[in-house]
Amino acid sequence: MTAARPQLRVVDAHHHVWQLSVRDQDWISGPELAPLRRDFTLADLEPEARAAGVAATVLVQTITVPEETPEFLSLAARSDLVAGVVGWTDLTAADVADTLASLRAGPGGEHLVGIRHQVQGEPDPRWLTRPDVLRGLAAVAGAGLVYDLVVKPHQLEAATEAAGLLPGLTFVLDHLGKPPVASGALAPWAGRIRRLAALPNTVCKLSGLVTEADWHSWTPDGLRPYADTVLDAFGPERLMYGSDWPVCRLAATYAEVLGAAHAVTARLDPAERHEVFAGTATRTYGLTITGSPGPPKEAPCA
Secondary structure (H helix, E strand, O other), X not given: OEEEOOOOOEEEEEEOOEOOOOOOOOOOOOHHHHHHOOOEOHHHHHXXXXXXXXXXXXXXXXXXXXXXXXXXXXXXXXXXXXXXXXXXXXXXXXXXXXXXXXXXXXXXXXXXXXXXXXXXXXXXXXXHHOHHHHHXXXXXXXXXXXXXXXXXXXXXXXXHHHHHHOOOOOEEXXXXXXXXXXXXXXXXHHHXXXXXXXXXXXXXXXXXXXXXXXXXXXXXXXXXXXXXHHHHHHOHHXXXXXXXXXXXXXXXXXXXXHHHHHHHOOOOOHHHHHHHHHHHHHHHHOOOOOOOOOOOOEXXXX
């Protein structure tokens, strides 16, 4: 069954690219992730994004090496699709403010909109509240950037504490904080989400749900309780759509992910849908969008 996709200008606020010949992605290991162990470039993404009516995207870091961010900024400077880059730098370094200034001053530096660290891989559940990390996060705020949070549910409490300590920094929660979609459980994730969302300097990405669900049997109905939780907690004006391409390909195509996002937000009015699919990302990241969206297509729904 199909339903016509609304005529929306779409910003994809979360995707990745990589070339294994340039730099290995050591997190891609084991048979389950084998489909990702190949190059994924903007040339691969652009036809899918344009066909889905996407006007602009945000390219997000994948690994914690300093070389990746300037490479992404240079790539964005040559692209009419990528409007912003969320990069990486060592938040615990004494010269983090100088590093951020150098990135902003370098080629494509005007595309740097945020910083992210793989907090989900840190063994300390309170890593975000360490004094050296908080100092680095303050430097991110001082540079006029936002901070993307990639955390697991047990790390949401520390994320909330950090956001409370730094009201001048906007925290963008990636992938809804990785809720246990496959199990169908909402607690304790939902309560932690509501506490984070109570802080006005927090935003959430409607992204990454299909890969937290059962990759082979997920449905929009199964994703809806999690989408409803963040919609009710953050509101449409603090929720933004992201594909998480190409990681999403483990469970769904680019078009299917966007179709699922439309399905789980069907209760919103047109102004609210604009916020989720373009307005929040554009405003939060300060994006300048020059590209034209492709023609809307038919989106699958259950």
